[in-house]
Amino acid sequence: MPDGDSLAGPLDPAPDAGWVAAGPRMGFFTDTSVCIGCKACEVACKEWNDVPASGFDLLGMSYDNTGALTANSWRHVAFVEQSPPTGHDTPGTRFLGMPGPRPPGRDTGVEERTDFRWLMMSDVCKHCTHAACLDVCPTGALFRTEFGSVVVQQDICNGCGYCIPACPYGVIDQRRGDGRAWKCTLCYDRLGAGLTPACAQACPTESIQYGPLDELRERAATRVAQLHARGVPQARLYGHDPNDGVGGDGAFFLLLDEPQVYGLPPDPVAATRDLPRMWRRAGLAALTMAAAAVAAFVGRSS
Amino acid sequence: MSRQPRVGDLFRRFRQRLDGPAPHDVPPAGPGRARPRGGEELRVPEAEFTSYYGRPILKPPVWRWDIPAYLFTGGLAAGSSLLAAGGQLTGRPALRRAGRVTALGAVTASAYLLIHDLGRPARFHHMLRVAKPTSPMSVGTWILSAYGPAAGLAAVAEVATWLPERGAAGRARRLLPPAGQVAGLAAAATAPALATYTGVLLATTAVPSWHGAYPHLPIIFAGSALASGAGVGLIAAPCGQVGPARRLALAGAALELYGARSVKTRLGLLSEPYTTGAAGRLLRAGRALTVAGVFGALVARRSRVLSGLSGAALLAASVATRFGIFHGGVASARDPKYTVVPQRERLRRRQADPD
Numbered sequence A: 001m002p003d004g005d006s007l008a009g010p011l012d013p014a015p016d017a018g019w020v021a022a023g024p025r026m027g028f029f030t031d032t033s034v035c036i037g038c039k040a041c042e043v044a045c046k047e048w049n050d051v052p053a054s055g056f057d058l059l060g061m062s063y064d065n066t067g068a069l070t071a072n073s074w075r076h077v078a079f080v081e082q083s084p085p086t087g088h089d090t091p092g093t094r095f096l097g098m099p100g101p102r103p104p105g106r107d108t109g110v111e112e113r114t115d116f117r118w119l120m121m122s123d124v125c126k127h128c129t130h131a132a133c134l135d136v137c138p139t140g141a142l143f144r145t146e147f148g149s150v151v152v153q154q155d156i157c158n159g160c161g162y163c164i165p166a167c168p169y170g171v172i173d174q175r176r177g178d179g180r181a182w183k184c185t186l187c188y189d190r191l192g193a194g195l196t197p198a199c200a201q202a203c204p205t206e207s208i209q210y211g212p213l214d215e216l217r218e219r220a221a222t223r224v225a226q227l228h229a230r231g232v233p234q235a236r237l238y239g240h241d242p243n244d245g246v247g248g249d250g251a252f253f254l255l256l257d258e259p260q261v262y263g264l265p266p267d268p269v270a271a272t273r274d275l276p277r278m279w280r281r282a283g284l285a286a287l288t289m290a291a292a293a294v295a296a297f298v299g300r301s302s
Numbered sequence B: 001m002s003r004q005p006r007v008g009d010l011f012r013r014f015r016q017r018l019d020g021p022a023p024h025d026v027p028p029a030g031p032g033r034a035r036p037r038g039g040e041e042l043r044v045p046e047a048e049f050t051s052y053y054g055r056p057i058l059k060p061p062v063w064r065w066d067i068p069a070y071l072f073t074g075g076l077a078a079g080s081s082l083l084a085a086g087g088q089l090t091g092r093p094a095l096r097r098a099g100r101v102t103a104l105g106a107v108t109a110s111a112y113l114l115i116h117d118l119g120r121p122a123r124f125h126h127m128l129r130v131a132k133p134t135s136p137m138s139v140g141t142w143i144l145s146a147y148g149p150a151a152g153l154a155a156v157a158e159v160a161t162w163l164p165e166r167g168a169a170g171r172a173r174r175l176l177p178p179a180g181q182v183a184g185l186a187a188a189a190t191a192p193a194l195a196t197y198t199g200v201l202l203a204t205t206a207v208p209s210w211h212g213a214y215p216h217l218p219i220i221f222a223g224s225a226l227a228s229g230a231g232v233g234l235i236a237a238p239c240g241q242v243g244p245a246r247r248l249a250l251a252g253a254a255l256e257l258y259g260a261r262s263v264k265t266r267l268g269l270l271s272e273p274y275t276t277g278a279a280g281r282l283l284r285a286g287r288a289l290t291v292a293g294v295f296g297a298l299v300a301r302r303s304r305v306l307s308g309l310s311g312a313a314l315l316a317a318s319v320a321t322r323f324g325i326f327h328g329g330v331a332s333a334r335d336p337k338y339t340v341v342p343q344r345e346r347l348r349r350r351q352a353d354p355d
């Protein structure tokens, strides 16, 4: 049993995984306050990584026709339509009927019109410090790279599917017809060549920023302070805290509302954190079982 | 690639959900709050939550029926091996034989189910590349690898009496029974691990109602395994040897019922998926069958037919319970409510009382 420390709490994942002389941990900072929802990141990712087509359907919810991160969508741009607009954390998102033939409120007359705001956010694998997907993988297909990211080795994965319900963010997914698990690789091949991941390279507004995680965290703190000073009190960071349930994310976000509004879990925890306790409970049950069997046979003979 | 749905299908279904009567896991107003806004909130306030268009946050398990079926066959193998070892040590050959043969059958079925469920079945042996204590599935692979051959040898030893007495077969006839004794005990020694690790397997996921149930799942599975092993004994053994199976049934049923009751009542909101829908029906059926099986086993003093029926009821109960627990978890992953509400509550408590 590994000691509890390596299952929770802050740490630098690459050296922890045995890399000697690993460089700084690399990651993404996605600043949703400047995202314009152009989906260039989705397209660039598909192009570079040769991800099969998906999303050729209208979901009828906002302009998001990708729906979620899947085996065939490693970036997902969420569109949240909200009414009423800014000022406080709204109780929820609302369906404004877009996309429709005419802008919302056009047909209802002035009195019926409401203000609304749009939130867009490009979601991606979080490359967790304590990645549950990686820790539960029974084949060793998922591994930690020297950049601190989490990658599936497709020649090893046998499609057991354990990583999929293990991920607290619902990121990794099984590809139908292929059987294996797929997700964002943080463009492992590009990183090796000193390039920026395709999505960050393609983002026209620098909503997706790539770099050493320490640097990104500083930049993010500055940006939040700036937004607060400009009167956007809802701005907050998500996944930046090394003391959270997954030990902090390698890909973290600046959000303008509660995480669940964007389809993110409010307080994700890597289930592997509780492994020592869970094995202890199983051991107890196993002993009870053995004792019951013994008792059943040594009891009065019939 | 599988069949592509018609373009626009998702859109149409979404609009239907907005207009028509909403299923319980979809917010009637489309995105946003889970309950209709306006008017009185009839629900307890904490069930109110926001989500992204009512979509699940987690990916539900992609495991098909093979995995809950394996939960049953693995437990059946473990319970049968314990029954066989007991029969072996206390001189009850009918229990020993039935236990050993069932264990081999069940562990073979387990291996088939586990491989069949893989996305790439031909790569099943990749499981043997590593031994990872952080992966319950890897631990389980190694438990099965230790248990399987032992259970197999013990079962094969049962055919020794059919072998001719001369030549190579004769030697096997003499060597097999002692080897079978050792193997039978080895299988019984690993059996409790085989029956209970599956509790950790399910609990080490983000699936809310599985992870939340981690203290109880191994107990349920241990009880269910004992009860199914006892079921085999009740079906196979003559009335003179059935005593231990009856007591085993009682102990197993007690653990199974206690554990199932715990997940249905002690997890707060996360108990809900175990009491509603398919999971609720399966768990209720499991409870009824368990009670019937134990009752039958206790009153069937002299009747082999009644004993056998009770055994069958216990086996069916184990199947129902395993599928119930499985489906409860899947339902909890499909509805964002079970992800958001408990996590938000946890956050709120932490903010109210930092350390």
Ligand code: SF4
Binding pocket: A125, A126, A127, A128, A131, A132, A133, A134, A150, A166, A167, A168, A169, A170, A171, A172, A183
């Ligand atoms: S977000 Fe999910 S898939 Fe990505 S590293 Fe974390 S656990 Fe793994």
Ligand code: SF4
Binding pocket: A133, A136, A137, A138, A139, A140, A141, A142, A152, A156, A157, A158, A159, A160, A161, A162, A163, A164, A180, A181
């Ligand atoms: S599906 Fe593949 S990557 Fe995921 S846990 Fe199984 S072997 Fe590992």
